[in-house]
Amino acid sequence: MNYWLVKSEPFKYSWDKFNQDGRTFWDGVRNYQARNNMKAMKEGDLVLFYHSNEGKEVVGIAKVVKEFYQDPTTDDTNWVVVDLSPVETLKKTVTLEQIKKDPRLENIGLVKQGRLSVMGMKQEEFDRILELANEE
Template identity: 50%
Template sequence: MSWWLVKTEPEEWSFDDQAKAGPSPWTGVRNFQAQKHMAAMAEGDDVFFYHTGKEKAVVGTARVAKGPYGDPEDEKGRFVLVDMEAGTRFKTPLTLAAIKADARFEHLALVKQSRLSVMPIDDAAAALFLKLGGL
């Protein structure tokens, strides 16, 4: 199993929206590198749910409910989707400022590639995210 982080604008699709919707397609990812990461996801992988915009924080966990499959909206067959379902909300959101201030996270794409919307998270960082988020 792998850990991933996905970003979303909470005004468009929030953790609460995901929780209410149940397993549903993670859409709108068109960046090549983010798509490469989505294609590497597998059913059962764990995911950190990150709110962008004003909040800028990891707010909870999710799970890949269905592995990669072709995006039906993509006529050229270049893009994939995964189905995501909400997991547990963090007791304490883990802010981007806190992540950037912690040297243990300096290697993460979240710090180095701020515009990337889907990225892997290594096991050591994932364990720290969970601890700092109160889970």
């Protein structure tokens, strides 16, 4: 299994809206590195959902339910989407500030490549964020 993080601005597509929808295709990616990451996603992979710009926090866990296919919002064959479904809302959100302060997360893509909207994660990074979400 692989682990990922996707970003969405809450005013464009929030975790709450995602939960209401129950499933979505992840579109609008127009960065080649992010696109290549989506092409590497496999059904069943786990994905952290991050609210960017407003909030700047990890809010939930999703999973890949359909591997990449042509982005239906464009005729340009360079761009793809994957289908995601929500799995679980985090007990407590994990802020970018917390992530930046945690020595176990110092090399996470969220800090090193802050503008990338779809990024891979190491299992240890994924697990550490879940630990932080479950701390009292």
